[in-house]
Amino acid sequence: MAEPEGSPPLPPLPRRARGARPAFHDEPAVDRLIAMFVALASEVSVLADRVATLEQLTGIGHEQVDAHVPDLAERTWRETRREALVARVFAALDDEPGTLAGGQRPEDYWETIAKIERGEV
Amino acid sequence: MKRIEAQQAHAALAMGRHDDRARADFAFTLRNHVTSRWMPATRTVFDHRAADEFARAHGRRPQSPQEIRTAMDADPWYRFYLSARRASQEAIWAAVIPPAEQLGRMEMPSAPRGALRLDPSVEAPAYVGAIDIHCMPGGYLADRGEGDTAAGAVYDRGVYLYMSGLMGPLNDGVGQLTVQFLKARMPDFAPRRILDMGCGVGHATLPWKAAWPEAEVIGIDVGAALLRHAHLRAESLGVAVAFVQANAEATGLEGDTFDLVTSSIVLHETSARGLPAILAECHRLLRPGGVMCHVDQPRFEDDDPWATFLQENETHYNNEPFWRRYRRLDLEAEARAAGFGEVELATLAADVVRQSQNNAPDDPRARARGFLALLAVKHG
Structure with missing residues (x-):
């Protein structure tokens, strides 16, 4: 928004907290599915809000929406938006490879807690 | 329990576009659903199934927080709850990070x-950055250099959503509560120099300037991006506060110069080593007769193991490293060890505490819970 001239752009922000995510189910797929379901519900809610906003602002009726066919430019824009949606909904699948690649173990978290509670840091 | 009123706009706030705001609204709705519907339901599951299962195996119902944990960890509904609750916390950050990223480098007021x-x-002390507290990606110390306010922008929105709006449109509920407490408890007190430790983005710092407009108010924190956001926010809201990067254990500020040294929900994010050092630094900074007032989560109550079990989940699953130890500390003894002669503890009841500990909405004890204020005076 307010970029001072001559400064390089800022790098992206991290999207997940450091360390291994706790496991809540013996079958890890269950935790991933729950996270995906939350993300998916978020997207549905966003869409419902957007539809409500459009209806409020334009007063366009159902018939006009049903009859609309997007052209190539709009199809391209929609594909980009859907790709981003898929990345958000399935973000839970990115977690484990990231942890493995970073060499982080669940016990690292408890070693840190122990140090803080013992007053070593 | 929630408050729908929108967060108050200011120059540093990253609200994003329509869908960013809608995503944050969903995170708000889900978070409130977790605390208002699922969290009380954990007690139902315990009473009607998990405690019975434990009793079948052990010959008696669970007594201690640890036994309650053993009983609950075996329950399939509870595991699903924990997993969904963790995902709801991550949904908050997923909603507020993209708009913060879109800010780019922010220009500071001329x-x-x-x-x-x-x-x-x-x-920064190791306990601040060892774990991403509250699972906030990047933590408090994330700093991408000049003009970066993202850690502050993410935190500012995240706190509002996490607290279901109960901190108020300016997220200053705890600061307001502390000001009211101190004005009622010490009606003649008129501090000229005030230090707010671990000020973050200044949520609890600005109320001190409003309470005593003539006073010089300084907020310190170790996170540079938090402080840039705090500065931009305060200037946008027209409040004159100095934000200084400093470690509360050794501020480097001149001793015997403050009338009031305070902090709001900060001490539980320190450590068993850091906390005594911070209290000793408060004593050094205060003038004789000066007042120390820290407000944070209350002590665990030994005769309410269920509440302790639920609250300890914050250390287990929400990256709160010092939380469960802090809440067993004898703060009065800690303050005396730091040199304070006159020390008292007080409970400040508030909706925001009940929300975050909403384990039994119809329990009179839960309703009476509040933040704990540690109040102490430095003798001459």
């Missing part, structure tokens, strides 16, 4: 009422 003094040589 003629500020207050001040921003960053010092890259300040070393």
